Amino acid sequence: MTKVSITVDGVLHESEVEPRTLLVHYLREQVGKVGTVVGCDTSSCGACTILLDGRSAKSCSVLAVQADGSSVTTIEGLAGDEWHPVQAAFKECHGLQCGYCTPGMVLSAVDLLSENPNPSEAEIREGLEGNLCRCTGYHNIVKSVALAAQTMKGGKK
């Protein structure tokens, strides 16, 4: 067992993990953040996306021991008293169907907008390249991100 300290959604957790523990399993099973889901075994789908020290990463492709000392934001830590503008935009634009890809899509979109607050449609599609939607609802997902970009330009975060 190896000791790790990881801040998850603003709370510091000191834990013991086996080195082979994937960050996603640590988040779900040890911290209880079941909003982060697993969709594949090949690092392809992006359903498990979280923010690791502020940048998007696939939590199935990081060992918990590699995240020692880091700070993680999951979908559960995104909203304050109100929905995060990206979450609100997904609701408004029907950016989800079954919802399985949604946590990852939302966090990838947050990462994209933090770096490029005013993306074109092509830039949104490229920014979400690492996320697959098995319901294939890409059109409304792209619309949601475009709407979120607009609302966030008003200075709201």
Add this chain to the structure above:
Amino acid sequence: MIPSKFDYVRPKSVDEAVAALKAGGEDSKVIAGGQSMLPLLRLRLAAPSVLVDCARIDEMKGIKDNGDSVTIGAASTHWDVMNSDIVKTHVKLLADATATVADPQIRHRGTFGGALAHGDPAGDLPAVVLALDATLEIAGSKGRRQVAAKDFFLDYFTTAVGPDEILVSITIPKLGKGWGTCYEKFNRSANGWAVVGVAAAVKVDGGKITEARIALTNCAAIPVRASSVESALKGVAVSASEIEKASQSAADGTRATSDLAADKEYREHLMRVITARAVSCAAGV
């Protein structure tokens, strides 16, 4: 799937990492970004006894301008590389090719050195270091050595990095005046992997190509230089039709295989077409 059991160490220096690899025996392995390693661990295609995490070793991070060359720490992420002003200004080919690797999440974690040491024939960055005549620094228990890119890639997933060695940094000479570069990649839209990729650097003087360096991705077990196209381009006028003619020998000396994305014949066709596109783009046509 859950990986099989292994031990994990996070050394602070290259020397400590080399010692840890040696102490771990033949099943010890370096992990950097883990973006190739984690899928292998999860599918249990790899079952190392010890993982030596090199992602936080200071000496292996950072990008330096040496005047006539640029040195990039092997543990620099794809993200660090493509957003570095030094790389964008002096090694634009690398910045452009890196931006086509995988997706944002993988670029945030995956490292330049990991992508080279992994030796995947479909990886984009091996062809770039081959085209730019880079030198790779490798550390082992017998000390450090410098290996030219042309001697670094040995076979499928096999490089000059030995079992108890670590790739520390990559030094890329700057191209002088008159050079243009381009990375052209033909891939299916469902994923970023190249069916065929071409890294081209072309020097133009007085409307003619005076020198060309071209390396191909996924056309053999290792990246290869298209030497016959390089010779054929010498003295050729900068025009689309002339470049297309000179690119007809792009498949010479390659050993393309057939896979789900393309059979051998189609892949060879792509080599000619994509080489012509990459050279035209590099020459500003």
